[in-house]
Amino acid sequence: MxxxxxxxxxxxxxxxLYMGGLVESMIHLSIKSLVEREESVGKEVYxxxxxxxxxxxxxxxxxxxxxxxxxxxxxxxxxxTSAMKINSxxxxxGDQAINIADASKELLKFSQLKRLIDIPLMADISKTxxxxxxxxxxxxxxxxxxxxxxxxxxVDGLKDQxxxxxxxxxxxxxxxxPVALELILISRHLERIGDHATxxxxxxxxxxxxxxxxxxxxDVR
Amino acid sequence: MxxxxxxxxxxxxxxxLYMGGLVESMIHLSIKSLVEREESVGKEVYxxxxxxxxxxxxxxxxxxxxxxxxxxxxxxxxxxTSAMKINSxxxxxGDQAINIADASKELLKFSQLKRLIDIPLMADISKTxxxxxxxxxxxxxxxxxxxxxxxxxxVDGLKDQxxxxxxxxxxxxxxxxPVALELILISRHLERIGDHATxxxxxxxxxxxxxxxxxxxxDVR
Numbered sequence: 001m002x003x004x005x006x007x008x009x010x011x012x013x014x015x016x017l018y019m020g021g022l023v024e025s026m027i028h029l030s031i032k033s034l035v036e037r038e039e040s041v042g043k044e045v046y047x048x049x050x051x052x053x054x055x056x057x058x059x060x061x062x063x064x065x066x067x068x069x070x071x072x073x074x075x076x077x078x079x080x081t082s083a084m085k086i087n088s089x090x091x092x093x094g095d096q097a098i099n100i101a102d103a104s105k106e107l108l109k110f111s112q113l114k115r116l117i118d119i120p121l122m123a124d125i126s127k128t129x130x131x132x133x134x135x136x137x138x139x140x141x142x143x144x145x146x147x148x149x150x151x152x153x154x155v156d157g158l159k160d161q162x163x164x165x166x167x168x169x170x171x172x173x174x175x176x177x178p179v180a181l182e183l184i185l186i187s188r189h190l191e192r193i194g195d196h197a198t199x200x201x202x203x204x205x206x207x208x209x210x211x212x213x214x215x216x217x218x219d220v221r
Numbered sequence: 222m223x224x225x226x227x228x229x230x231x232x233x234x235x236x237x238l239y240m241g242g243l244v245e246s247m248i249h250l251s252i253k254s255l256v257e258r259e260e261s262v263g264k265e266v267y268x269x270x271x272x273x274x275x276x277x278x279x280x281x282x283x284x285x286x287x288x289x290x291x292x293x294x295x296x297x298x299x300x301x302t303s304a305m306k307i308n309s310x311x312x313x314x315g316d317q318a319i320n321i322a323d324a325s326k327e328l329l330k331f332s333q334l335k336r337l338i339d340i341p342l343m344a345d346i347s348k349t350x351x352x353x354x355x356x357x358x359x360x361x362x363x364x365x366x367x368x369x370x371x372x373x374x375x376v377d378g379l380k381d382q383x384x385x386x387x388x389x390x391x392x393x394x395x396x397x398x399p400v401a402l403e404l405i406l407i408s409r410h411l412e413r414i415g416d417h418a419t420x421x422x423x424x425x426x427x428x429x430x431x432x433x434x435x436x437x438x439x440d441v442r
Contacts, residue, residue, distance in 0.1 A: 057435070064298060071292035077285060084302060085309065088420075167398065174392050181388070181405070188409070199309075214278070 005070045012062060012083055013138045019055045019090050020134040022048050024127050026097035027193060031123040034104035034186065035116055045101040052094040059087045075207075082207050086137060089196040093130060096189040096196075103182045103189075113169060113179045122158045122190045125151055129197035136201060142208040148201035155194035162187040226291045233283060233304055234359045240276045240311050241355040243269050245348050247318035248414060252344040255325035255407065256337055266322040273315040280308045296428075303428050307358060310417040314351060317410040317417075324403045324410075334390060334400045343379045343411045346372055350418035357422060363429040369422035376415035383408040 026048050033042035063084045066072070072080060129148050136145035166180040202214050247269050254263035284305045287293070293301060350369050357366035387401040423435050 053435070064302065067288065067302075068294040068298055073289040077289055081285065081288075081302070081305060084305070088306065167402070170391070170398050171395050174395060177388065177391050177398070181402075184402075185409075188406075214274070 002070075005066070005072075005076075008062070008066055009076070009079065012059070012066070012080075015055065015059055015062070016083060016086055016090070017134055017138060019052060019059070019087070020130055022052050022055070023090050023093045023097065024130050026052070026094055027100075027123055027127050027130070027190075030097045030100035030104060031120055033101060034107065035120055037104075037108060037112070039105055039108060042101040042104050045097055049094050049098055052091060056087055056091040060084060063087070078207050082137065082203050085203055086134070086200050089200050090130075093193045093196045096193045099189045100186050103186050107179060107182050110179045113176055113183070116183075118158050118162050118165070119183065119187060119190070122155055122162070122187060122194075125155055125158075126190050126193045126197065129155070129194055129201075133197045133200040133204065136204045137207075140204070140208050142205045145201040145204040145208070148197055152194045152198040155191060159187050159191045223291075226287070226293075226297075229283070229287055230297070230300065233280070233287070233301075236276065236280055236283070237304060237307055237311070238355055238359060240273060240280070240308070241351055243273050243276070244311050244314045244318065245351050247273070247315055248321075248344055248348050248351070248411075251318045251321035251325060252341055254322060255328065256341055258325075258329060258333070260326055260329060263322040263325050266318055270315050270319055273312060277308055277312040281305060284308070299428050303358065303424050306424055307355070307421050310421050311351075314414045314417045317414045320410045321407050324407050328400060328403050331400045334397055334404070337404075339379050339383050339386070340404065340408060340411070343376055343383070343408060343415075346376055346379075347411050347414045347418065350376070350415055350422075354418045354421040354425065357425045358428075361425070361429050363426045366422040366425040366429070369418055373415045373419040376412060380408050380412045 026045050029041055029045045029048070033039065033045070063080050066080050067077070070076075129151050132144050133148045135141065136148065163184055166184050169176040170180045206214070247266050250262055250266045250269070254260065254266070284301050287301050288298070291297075350372050353365055354369045356362065357369065384405055387405050390397040391401045427435070
């Protein structure tokens with residue numbers, strides 16, 4: 001392949017990393033607006049979503065052109081089709097951050113149920129998963145990708161813990177139900193962010209090792 | 222392109238339609254196991270998931286080979302990359318049907334809260350969305366794809382209606398909370414199936430008209 005092609009692949013990597021950074025900050029801000037009960041912080045999330053959406057279209061176009069004009073095969077082709085998948089995973093993570101920002105805004109109508117501990121923890125782990133699955137992709141680092149799969153188990157464990165705890169609040173007082181329900185749904189949005197990062201990590205392992213781990217997760221973890 | 226290439230594209234279409242049929246039946250059976258409270262019906266869903274997972278890997282491989290060996294451009298290339306996206310959307314719909322089957326099994330531990338009406342209705346609409354987004358894809362029918370986007374609004378409306386109704390059950394009696402919560406989560410799984418069908422429909426419109434509707438849904442609906 002030509003030097004131009006190589007530099008275009010490098011640009012594609014940069015764009016995906018940049019998009020990943022935006023998604024991380026969307027997660028960060030949506031949880032910040034939840035914890036600090038600040039509607040203005042939540043609003044920043046919507047601005048970033050616009051940028052993520054524009055990037056998604058640009059990256060998709062670039063990938064199609066890269067394939068059409070360079071007719072890559074083997075590793076290069078797999079890299080570009082993986083980039084297309086990662087692109088849509090990232091956009092969907094952004095959608096989940098929007099869901100969290102929406103729910104946080106809704107929660108401002110109610111008084112606080114409890115100090116939030118596990119949800120911010122879940123968000124912190126999810127953010128490292130987003131960062132590391134992308135780093136694993138650009139560096140073709142299957143080991144790092146595997147560490148993302150392990151963290152997804154932690155996220156799922158936290159989700160179950162949050163569910164059980166909030167259920168006890170609901171059972172103790174019906175007035176807690178609307179708030180507890182929103183918090184449960186927020187934990188589900190974070191779980192889905194973790195799932196998207198896991199999808200990317202599995203794709204990286206497939207790309208690097210040619211080994212399809214998508215339906216063999218239980219062995220990997 | 223060669224005749225062999227054309228017949229391989231036709232096979233790809235057939236495989237995706239077959240996979241879509243499996244996913245439809247997974248949705249059907251998971252809801253049947255919920256409504257009829259039959260664990261054995263739910264078990265069939267898990268068997269079909271295995272088949273869906275195998276198909277996902279096969280279709281992905283075929284797409285990569287089709288690109289690498291035929292170096293398509295333009296419409297053909299876009300068709301194959303769309304097939305790859307649709308493939309992963311279908312697999313995720315299958316995952317949601319599994320979530321519903323799991324929840325239905327969990328619900329067998331409790332007595333029935335109410336006769337279910339809106340959830341089966343939501344499932345019926347979702348199934349037509351799965352069928353029609355795939356038909357729209359293989360026939361390159363943007364009109365049919367648009368009708369899927371319209372139905373997604375109905376699904377979202379039903380989801381909100383279900384949420385409000387179940388909230389009243391929870392508020393009236395704390396003992397209803399665990400069952401109502403599972404039913405709310407089932408409605409969210411159906412919502413996600415609708416979202417995946419919508420993603421496919423948007424991709425079809427993009428493929429047919431070269432028009433990116435992914436972030437302009439509000440105008441379309």
